[in-house]
Amino acid sequence: MPNESEPSQPGDSAIELSQDELREIAGFAAACARAVLPVFEQDRPEDPRPREALDAAGLFARGGRRTAALRQSAWAAYRAAREAASPAAAEAARAASHAAGAAFLHPRASAHQVKHVLGAAAHAALVAELLSGGDEAAAATVLERAHRDAPPAVATVLGRLPAAPPGGGRIGELVRALDAALRA
Known part of the structure; x- marks a missing residue:
């Protein structure tokens, strides 16, 4: 989900x-989400919202402005997830939503900000797990790739934040696993 205003x-x-x-975080998140976009597009080929969110995140990552249209594209991808026919397609749309929302990370030391940094990667990992019939090793492979491909800014910013908080179901587990790996 795009970064909402969270109370301090x-x-x-x-x-x-x-x-x-x-920009580096948004680019990283967009790359993670782009890898699973075909899952959504096979499910709902007529729905451009997740692709538009990724395109907007990519534009921001390459130097574009942080605009209301970027935030709106994140929310549109989130709404697309609710309309997907399969759980994997819904998670792919959520990954796109998090990618566009990453541009709106708040500059405060809140553990909840970790999901805004790593949410796209976690949702992409869950797509792989769902497509494999629940094999957690498939999610671990995606997280390992995200860890390897994360630009320096991801670990640098995570170092300024508390560790990912408990809870959040399977997505929370995946965020915590990637967070721990990037901090190691």
Whole structure:
């Protein structure tokens, strides 16, 4: 889901977050989500919303502006997930939504921001797991690739944030696994 306005929690403090770091994170998230976009497009070939969200995230990552249209594309991809016929297609659309939403990461030290950095990768990993019939090794392979391909800004920004919080079901588990790997 795109980054919503989250209330500050006691102890949250401001962190440094440059435009270049946001661009690298958005580009990383878009690459993770783009890998599973065909799953959504096979399910709903007439629905361009996840692709449009990824295109908008890519444009931002290459130097475009952070605009209301970018945020709206993230929400549109999120809505597309609710209309997908299969769970894997829905997760692929959610990955696209998180990719576009990554541009709106808040500059504060909140554990919940970790999902905004790693959510696209976690949803992409869940797509692989679902397509494999529930084989967790398929998700682990996607997370290993995300770990390998993450640009320096991903680990740098995660280092300014608390570790990923507990909860969040399977997506939360996948976010925590990737978070731990990137911090190691």
